[in-house]
Amino acid sequence: TQKPGSAAPSAGTMSAGPGSRNTEPWGSFDDNLIQGSGSAVIDMENMDDTSGSSFEDVGEMHQRMTEEEEEVNAEAAGGEDEGVEDGEFLGMKGLKGQLGRQVADEVWQAGKLQASKAFSLYANIDILRPYFDVEPLQVRSRLMESMIPVRMINFPQKVAGELYGPLMLVFTLVAILLHGMKTSGTVIREGTLMGTAIGTCFGYWLGVSSFIYFLSYLVNAQITMLQMLSLLGYGLFGHCVVLLVTYNLHFHFLFYVLWLLLGGLSTLRMVAVLLSRTVGQTPRLLLCGTLTVLHMSFLLYLHFNYHQIVEGLLDSLEGPNLSPIQRVARDVPEVTLNATVRNLGTLLRAQ
Amino acid sequence: TSEGHLGASRTVCDLKEPFAGLSDVSISEDIPVEGDISVPMGSSRSDDDHFSTLDEPVKETILRDLRAVGTKFVHVLYPKRSSALLRDWDLWGPLLLCVTLALLLQGGAADKDDQGGPQFAEVFVIVWFGSIIITLNSKLLGGTISFFQSLCVLGYCIMPLTVAMAVCRLVLLSISGTVSFAVRLALVTASFGWSTFASTAFLADSQPPNRKALVVYPVFLFYFVIGWMVLTFSLPQ
Structure with a gap:
């Protein structure tokens, strides 16, 4: 010795x-x-x-x-x-x-x-x-459960503290986002598509988890950081499915339905878990309202930020031999806006 | 045990000549552990090997290394469960493949506007960080493979996709339209399957049997992203 x-x-x-x-x-x-x-x-x-x-x-x-x-x-x-x-x-x-x-x-x-x-x-x-100690069957059932809200708010619901599923879902989301960016021809001035995709997904996951954890600490909710990460990570499963479908099938109607259905279900599930672990009306409203707004608007953001241009492209491709300038979809909203303004102007002048 | 003593004293004086100051500290610690006696002998033998390769022509050295890389390529092309890729890993092959792929992907249609296209660095980052993440994941799931072995396997298994990229460029030059896309889709799908299959053939043995699916999923995602980059590549007009 x-x-x-x-x-x-x-x-x-x-x-x-x-x-x-x-x-x-x-x-x-x-x-x-x-x-x-x-x-x-x-x-x-x-x-x-x-x-x-x-x-x-x-x-x-x-x-x-x-x-x-x-x-x-x-x-x-x-x-x-x-x-x-x-x-x-x-x-x-x-x-x-x-x-x-x-x-x-x-x-x-x-x-x-x-x-x-x-x-x-x-x-x-x-x-x-220990956080990666899972079986394939467990991951599958957790993915399923992430879409099924449980109506039990009197007793704290169980949240598995596991990081394999969330991490893989975030990476999947990165890949899907990359796909969406490439097909939509997104322009990123400083930085690469890859960096932006990774930054967006990890930033959302870690940032929102920390933020909600902070809020839940303020309102005294019974949830740990690990559980929050796991919960939000599995909540991204709905996003992954919706984006994978809507980046390939360009129907507005389909997106809104999926947004409400899948995004809503995964959000509801998280909200139910948070409700069951919080006491009092105002804390519940604050916590769940913030999470709902953030989660649903993130899906909207991901969809429309990397999707609108391809729609414009598709529209313009349908027309025969349009000149390249008309294919820039960003002009379209401006033109319509100007048209409506002009219509309004003429209406006013007529009155 | 007298032979052991003799061997130990010989290694002591072997070591002492070049590093008089250093050997002395380590030996005073090491001698009670008699099981380590054979280690310095092995190192002195490998020193002899180095001396024998020192005066050979540079061409031979490079060719020998290239031959080693070539045999590993063959192992990837015909992925039977052999441990050659795992036993003597190297990162030259992966580097070569990665640079080739990045160069082939360079100069796509979107590069004209200084955006969108897969830039050289982006391919590099995807390949290396992707394999590092997969490796860490497999270690976290309880794999028994070492870090660089896994990097080596994943890097070598990009080869089908690199080949597919080269062929895709040729296809793009010769054919155009839907036929070209169909050909490229078939090519990329085949090479993607091949890459995934080959890497899982090498990596699966080191994983606990009930978790193979969890390890294979990031590998699948990794090759899928690379394959998709290859597929969406288009030549400038």
Whole structure:
């Protein structure tokens, strides 16, 4: 049990030795003589050169080394205090040695931090693993349940804290959105379609979850962040279906029906869960109203933002050999607006 | 055990020559663990290998690496359950395929207006981040495959789609209209299926059997997006 503890300080002094020598090449010999730790390093290195014979017994050598190391540690422990005094006493030279040691210590600390960071990547994966502990059947049933609102608001409904389904649904939504953007020929001035799609979907998922969680914290609703993420993530299933259908079948009527039906069902389900976990009229109204407005308008936004242009294109393609300028669909609403304004104007003038 | 001692002392002096300062710290820690004795011997043998490849012509080195990449291509084209792709993974093949695909997708019709078309960086990001996400997902679901092995498999399995892209460009040059689209659709669908099938053939073994569907879904999505990019590519007028 003593080994690991004793190893760290010795390594520290090992790195401190060269550091102090590097900062001051001309005065290194003095420095090492003055400072206990520095001289110990020199001793060890000298010993290496002389005792590196292959005929030596390993056990004996090991014993000698551990003895040496303990000596070094003792010296290093003693040298800490002395070093400070020496630095003050000897002025510039000692100060520089101190600085070198400090720098070396910092380098050592930074290295250790980096190594622990690299290690913690895998540790983090282990932390996240429970949230991905699902079976295909469970995911399927949860997808189904996300469209079925349960009318039970007296008792808190169960919400599975799981992230696999939500994450995959968000990625699916990204893919669908990308498809919609490409077919509609969306123009994005700064940035790529991919970045915009990912930003929109993840931004909605994380942003709205956090916002609703914040609200529910304010009104004292019984829901955790994980449950909120899971709930909203599965709520995106309806969006995925609606957008997948309506990006390919361009009927306004169909979209509105699906928007109300599928989007409404998934929203209702979330609202029912939130209702069952909140107490009081005003909190319920606030929480559920916000969620409903956000969720339903997000679907509208996704549909119309990346869809209207293709409709214009289709309309213009139906006509035979139209000139390219007329295919720009953005002009169409303006023209109609102008026409209605002009009609209004003529009506007013007639009166 | 006397032989073990002899071996250990030999490795000690082997190590000591080049790194006198370093070896000494590690050895004083390592010696009680006698099971590690063979490790330095193995490393010294691999050092010999390096020396033997050091004075060979550069051409041979490159050709050997290319041959290794080529054999892996064959493994993807004929995805039988072999561990060659997993055992000695490399990222050269994926890089090569990714760059080829991105270059082929470059210069589409929409690029003229400086938007819309699949830019080089976008393809790159999709391929690499997509495979990283799939890999993380499979690790989270309890897969026993290492990070780079999975990246290697996913990268190599883009090959059918890259080939499809090259053929699509030729098709676009020669035929036009609905026939061209039908041909391209068939091509892309076939290569998409092929990619998904090949990657699942390699990756499925490392997954717990009841969760294969959960791992395959992001793979499917990944190749679907790439396949769809290939399909919607059109030449400038």
